[in-house]
Amino acid sequence: MNIQRLSIAVIAILLILSGGLAAQEGEVTPRRNTLYDMPPRWLVDMPTAGTLHRGYYDMGLRIYPGGGGLGSVNIGMSSRFMLGISYGAGDVISSAEPNWNPRIGFSIKFRVVDEMEFFPAIAVGFTNQGFGAYSDAVERYTYKSRGFYAVASRSFYFYKWTAGWHGGVNYSLEDNVDNDDEVNFFVGLDATFNYNVGLMLEYDVALNDDRSAFESSGKGRGYLNSSVKWLFAENLEIEIVAKDLLVNRRESKTFSREIRLTYIDHF
Numbered sequence: 001m002n003i004q005r006l007s008i009a010v011i012a013i014l015l016i017l018s019g020g021l022a023a024q025e026g027e028v029t030p031r032r033n034t035l036y037d038m039p040p041r042w043l044v045d046m047p048t049a050g051t052l053h054r055g056y057y058d059m060g061l062r063i064y065p066g067g068g069g070l071g072s073v074n075i076g077m078s079s080r081f082m083l084g085i086s087y088g089a090g091d092v093i094s095s096a097e098p099n100w101n102p103r104i105g106f107s108i109k110f111r112v113v114d115e116m117e118f119f120p121a122i123a124v125g126f127t128n129q130g131f132g133a134y135s136d137a138v139e140r141y142t143y144k145s146r147g148f149y150a151v152a153s154r155s156f157y158f159y160k161w162t163a164g165w166h167g168g169v170n171y172s173l174e175d176n177v178d179n180d181d182e183v184n185f186f187v188g189l190d191a192t193f194n195y196n197v198g199l200m201l202e203y204d205v206a207l208n209d210d211r212s213a214f215e216s217s218g219k220g221r222g223y224l225n226s227s228v229k230w231l232f233a234e235n236l237e238i239e240i241v242a243k244d245l246l247v248n249r250r251e252s253k254t255f256s257r258e259i260r261l262t263y264i265d266h267f
Contacts (some may be wrong), residue, residue, distance in 0.1 A: 049153035052076030090133030105129025122153035147172035148195035196231035
């Protein structure tokens with residue numbers, strides 16, 4: 001890990017620790033975040049330990065650079081167990097032939113431990129859905145799928161904000177031609193204001209995406225992503241996403257912009 005990534009990781013850890021102290025000093029407040037007071041199931045790309053309640057489902061549409069789109073559906077099978085599928089393509093909104101993903105994405109998440117007063121919630125899961133366009137040449141998405149992962153999440157209350165920290169480890173099954181398949185780490189924060197506007201921030205160390213010389217890989221800086229969510233209606237969130245703020249991708253000249261819509265309801 002180079003000095004720049006190590007510095008960012010240290011800062012993120014300090015923020016996480018400060019959040020944990022805030023939670024211990026004050027009363028633990030139930031999360032009121034996203035639709036129907038659901039905990040966040042993800043930040044920008046990284047998962048959290050949150051799951052849908054039993055009988056609830058969400059439908060998402062993500063629009064990314066290059067006219068690409070990704071649709072997804074997740075279902076809460078129980079208060080701890082969530083299943084999801086997704087599918088998309090690049091060049092959907094363009095005059096070119098769509099570049100369809102090679103397969104339907106599948107995800108599963110199980111919360112092993114519920115959050116307690118002095119202990120975070122812990123979840124394990126798997127997803128083979130990456131983000132951005134899929135490249136047949138290097139057999140990977142623009143941003144690799146998470147693969148197998150374990151993540152811890154801790155919520156806290158600070159003044160009039162509800163917030164949470166998240167941290168995890170993952171191993172992606174996506175290899176590029178250089179077999180850059182190391183175990184990876186990620187951390188993130190979320191904060192909600194007045195229960196209808198949310199901010200998300202995450203840092204993916206990207207140890208599994210820093211060795212290839214191809215334009216599709218990273219430069220070794222890691223991926224810093226953020227987003228702003230707005231509860232537009234009772235069941236609908238609109239999210240503006242800014243990805244790769246460190247301009248880690250070799251082919252990029254600036255960070256990328258995306259839009260995500262999420263609809264949630266129950267059976």
